[in-house]
Amino acid sequence: MIIVGNAVLSDDIKEKQFVCDLDKCKGACCVEGDLGAPLEESELALVNDSLKAVKPYLSAEGLAAIEKNGAYLLDEEGDYSTTTIGGKECAFAVYDQSGMLQCAIEQAHNDGKTDFKKPISCHLYPIRITKYDHYDALNYDRWDICAAACTLGEKLKVAVYKFLKEPLIRKYGKDWYQQLEDQISEKS
Template identity: 35%
Template sequence: MFQIGDVLISDDVAKARFACDLGRCKGACCVLGAAGAPLKRSEIPVINKAWKTLRNDVRERAREVVADEGLIRNIENAPELNFTDGADCVFVVYEGDVAFCSIQKAYEEGRFNWPKPVSCHLYPLRITDMGSVKMINYEYIPSMCGPACDRGGREGIYLSDFLEDALIREFGSVWYKEFQATCRKMREGITLSI
């Protein structure tokens, strides 16, 4: 692990190659898993606003689940987005056989002013708040991340570069510059781990 400010980062974050490949993974991170996307409490009001704005964009099954169970689940006092039938996020929309985030799609189209929950934006990185520090781990799940790792390897794209916007959104540009400099040194073989 290495540390930037009050953030501990697993070494594989610096060295992993990664670039989403929707044509191959089909948006697996939005539809696979045993839990919904983790939410910050500060994101809940904007998630509720997103639902009011986008509920007619999503599938009927998602609207049924939200009507019956609610938009947000509270698991062990940690809020997360609800999902349908044990898989698809309630905000998923499909184009052919590819799952997309309706929030991100609306953001890119200028219909909503927020890109998506930061946990989704940062995926496959997961942040754990440990009180005085945060910890970033790379959650590699072959069935979801394999195509992205293949593409990152082919195109020479590092995970730390691919997630630049998300990392700046979460930690700021000053933190990100130090993080990137440290990642480069680690890739060059300079030992910086704590």
């Protein structure tokens, strides 16, 4: 276990290797699962504020789902997630010409149309955060659809926390990430 500030990280985050291999999985994490992308309450306004800029990037099905149900839903456990298309892919997921899923929010961001990159839960995947009263628990989420990412990570020798440097800094800041690296190198 690694503790940095108010975050408790599982050892898997430093010990396991991972590099997304989109050529193999085609963005399956945008389709698989029970709900859309988990959203933090602080992201709800960001999703709403970016919606006008994102709409031109959406598929017809995604746009219809959002117009019918809103951009996000509140589940029975009190958590927010993005709307899905027929209980499958995230409404913000868009298939490109090769059949790979891309994020419409991220595409709009990359084109300079919105400051919101994408939900932090997507950016941080395969780390999942569970929030408790006084700390966040960060765990590596093992999923068979990411087998190719594990293989590629092992081949390239890239630890989960290194692969996710940018989103970890986005979530917790540069100083926090530096403390994480320092603690890991001290334990090595």
